[in-house]
Amino acid sequence: MTWRFDFGPEGAVKEEYQKISSAVRYDDKSGYGFASLEKVTFKKRTDELLTGDFCIPFDTTFMVDVPNGHYIVSLLIGDTLAPTHTSLKTNGEHLVLHNYKTVAGQFAREQFGVNVRDGKLKLSFGGLAPRINALEITASSQQTTIYLAGDSTVTDPVPGNFPFSGWGQMLNFYFKHDVVVANHAIGGRSTKSFIDEGRLDRIMEEIKEGDFLFIQFGHNDQKNDEARFTDPATTYPEHLKRYIDAARSVKATPVLLTSVHRRYYDQEGKLVDTHQAYLEAVRKLAAEEQVALIDLAEKSKQLFEELGPEGTTSLFLWGEPGEWINYSNGISDNTHFQEQGGLSIARLVVEGIRELQLMPLTMFLKAAAV
Structure with a gap:
């Protein structure tokens, strides 16, 4: 089972991806969204799917309801115009990215494993200039x-x-x-x-x-x-x-x-x-x-x-x-x-x-x- 999310303002979205825009706050019905949107902004730079727009998730947590188990999380990070600086913790505040940087125009995909025991996969963002363009969450039994x-x-x-x-x-x-x-x-x-x-x-x-x-x-x-x-x-x-x-x-x-x-x-x-x-x-x-x-x-x-x-x-x-x-x-x-x-x-x-x-x-x- 895989969940796919595309972060940015409302607009075109890649097939099989769910758009995450400024209106998407977590609730039990949808089962996904940001815990808080007060410091979260969404930007579009180009018309390219996934890399053309992004979210700046400043000091917030993105949550997805998933069955308990192990997951491989794939995160796309970058900005066509500006350097980025992202730290990220997952469930239990496990550190997976620490002051992770990209230069202007660079897009990087990072993967990490997460163990979920409370029915929610949580991504808590920090850093001086955090970004998230796209997210994939895939259940795994092979790790x-x-x-x-x-x-x-x-x-x-x-x-x-x-x-x-x-x-x-x-x-x-x-x-x-x-x-x-x-x-x-x-x-x-x-x-x-x-x-x-x-x-x-x-x-x-x-x-x-x-x-x-x-x-x-x-x-x-x-x-x-x-x-x-x-x-x-x-x-x-x-x-x-x-x-x-x-x-x-x-x-x-x-x-x-x-x-x-x-x-x-x-x-x-x-x-x-x-x-x-x-x-x-x-x-x-x-x-x-x-x-x-x-x-x-x-x-x-x-x-x-x-x-x-x-x-x-x-x-x-x-x-x-x-x-x-x-x-x-x-x-x-x-x-x-x-x-x-x-x-x-x-x-x-x-x-x-x-x-x-x-x-x-x-x-x-x-x-x-x-």
Whole structure:
């Protein structure tokens, strides 16, 4: 099944395309349209179909009702007279285009994969001079899926928390449309509570042979409450093994990740390890079970020590009073990331994928990530 949209003022439209003009606001009856039109404008430059007209979707979201599943999205971007500058996030605020530029007269087609779990495919636009000429959405069952199980350092953000970011939100940016990221991570969960709440079961309803299950916990396994605590010598690796066994039961590939570090330094500027035995438990289990391991703790340690206490404030959720609209009183969070941090940690994950030569994931990395 494919949906096709042509953006621009009312007028001629290419066969099999639906015209999206200034009157098309989303409603349940049509099942598609912009969430808001206040900052959206439509322009026509020439009579060429698709490339001759376009929409400037400034700070808005275009939504389409679709069945839950995986999709390949193809986007045509360009302007005959002006350069363009577009950023784009999809469902779960997954970054797919970051400051994407075209020069005057250039038209570019970009493709990416999207996982839909709430019946709506959403394209949220940003950038200094965003454009959209045409859009195609095609259902697909052929893509490789990376399922993410983890905590708040991995999760997608909830509305109203910008610039909060988990690295899972940013992982899609590094892959071609052949790979889809299904981020099931959620804040506050441990290996135990994630399973007890049925979240691993939900992954198992979808995951298939050839897919991947990336597993990163530890932050909340340290918590003292009964619902979340696991012991690094016993119950922590026992719970992690349940994820490994579940993935292998459907011939998917489990990948263990050590916990990304928190932002705590000693007097010499060296990073303080707040996870300790939990990190060694993951490394030991990976060796025993012959599971691929991305040592995100070691990679983030190197990055954070290189940047130092001051430099890492640009990665973590730090801000002065009034700097971030959603944290108007200021914030100093040494565990969670802002978007630049989420993007940086996702790049470390991609580095690990490349080092392990995880096929076909390595083959589907964008050139900029190789």
